Amino acid sequence: MTGVVTNQELRRRGAATLLVLAVAAVYYGAARLGLLEQLVRGQVTPLWPPTGIAVAGLLVFGLRIWPGVALGALLANAAIGPTPLTVLAIVVGNTLAPVCSYLLLRRAGFHDDLDRLRDALALVFLGALGGMLISATLGSSVLVLSGALPAGDFWRTWSVWWTGDAMGVLVVAPFLLVLRKARWPRGVALRRWAEAVALTLGTLAAALLATAGTSASLLFLVFPFLIWAAFRFELAGAASCALGVSTLAILAAGHGVGPFAHKDLFTNMVTLQAFNGATALTALLLAAVITERNRTHGEIKRLCARLTDMVAAMPDHPVTDQWQTSDDPDDPGRPTGDGES
Numbered sequence: 001m002t003g004v005v006t007n008q009e010l011r012r013r014g015a016a017t018l019l020v021l022a023v024a025a026v027y028y029g030a031a032r033l034g035l036l037e038q039l040v041r042g043q044v045t046p047l048w049p050p051t052g053i054a055v056a057g058l059l060v061f062g063l064r065i066w067p068g069v070a071l072g073a074l075l076a077n078a079a080i081g082p083t084p085l086t087v088l089a090i091v092v093g094n095t096l097a098p099v100c101s102y103l104l105l106r107r108a109g110f111h112d113d114l115d116r117l118r119d120a121l122a123l124v125f126l127g128a129l130g131g132m133l134i135s136a137t138l139g140s141s142v143l144v145l146s147g148a149l150p151a152g153d154f155w156r157t158w159s160v161w162w163t164g165d166a167m168g169v170l171v172v173a174p175f176l177l178v179l180r181k182a183r184w185p186r187g188v189a190l191r192r193w194a195e196a197v198a199l200t201l202g203t204l205a206a207a208l209l210a211t212a213g214t215s216a217s218l219l220f221l222v223f224p225f226l227i228w229a230a231f232r233f234e235l236a237g238a239a240s241c242a243l244g245v246s247t248l249a250i251l252a253a254g255h256g257v258g259p260f261a262h263k264d265l266f267t268n269m270v271t272l273q274a275f276n277g278a279t280a281l282t283a284l285l286l287a288a289v290i291t292e293r294n295r296t297h298g299e300i301k302r303l304c305a306r307l308t309d310m311v312a313a314m315p316d317h318p319v320t321d322q323w324q325t326s327d328d329p330d331d332p333g334r335p336t337g338d339g340e341s
Contacts, residue, residue, distance in 0.1 A: 059105065128166040
């Protein structure tokens with residue numbers, strides 16, 4: 001009946017509201033964690049996890065959760081923004097950026113499983129580097145226009161903002177997309193578990209040594225472990241290792257230790273973002289290539305098996321006819337060979 005809201009409709013609306021509130025809560029919690037390592041004006045960080053959460057949430061649940069992204073951004077920026085109008089503009093930018101990234105990715109035919117090289121490239125160039133231009137440009141501009149930031153600091157702030165948002169997409173979004181479909185493995189051999197443990201411990205040890213153990217630049221030590229993770233555990237292993245390595249690098253840069261000691265902010269930011277970008281790209285692109293290769297290999301094996309079954313089911317199977325025996329030496333069906341006299 002028109003004008004009457006059914007119980008099913010009420011439940012649907014209630015579930016949608018709870019989903020939006022859950023997205024806002026997760027966004028706000030991730031923002032508080034990101035602000036622990038702020039580098040510019042108490043609100044610009046080298047890694048902004050909420051952007052990755054927002055993009056992953058939009059890819060999974062669709063545009064219906066954008067109010068949750070906006071609400072989370074409002075709660076995160078309300079206490080640190082210089083004026084209400086500036087906060088509103090930043091919230092608009094923080095909402096538009098992941099929404100535009102989502103629309104660009106869907107337009108490009110993006111697969112959430114990241115099982116193709118084109119999906120990894122789309123996430124890098126459309127979802128991260130392209131879409132996050134909106135939030136960085138709008139946020140830095142309103143800070144300058146409001147007088148909260150000197151005009152001379154615009155490009156430094158813009159670069160940190162843009163790379164922080166982009167790294168959030170490259171590092172956090174793939175991990176969440178993998179986590180969404182993660183299931184406890186069953187029937188896995190003990191040596192496989194041992195390899196996973198060895199990979200985890202080795203990655204952590206290399207990352208700690210590279211980022212905190214010495215002032216020498218040993219950041220390259222983590223890349224063999226990223227390659228190992230991508231080859232043996234595909235996106236699940238590569239995304240997890242990249243997230244851990246990037247987090248440790250950001251902590252080291254924030255505290256000015258390891259390769260980030262005794263250097264100015266600009267040098268540390270260039271080093272950090274180059275390292276995080278190389279880490280994310282290596283893990284993401286290599287994992288996508290390996291996944292695509294393994295899937296293609298599996299499809300070829302299945303097609304070969306089907307073709308073998310079809311040939312075996314044929315009445316005049318050439319393999320069977322070739323080895324039929326006959327008493328007639330002139331019979332063409334009689335088997336021959338190099339050793340036959």
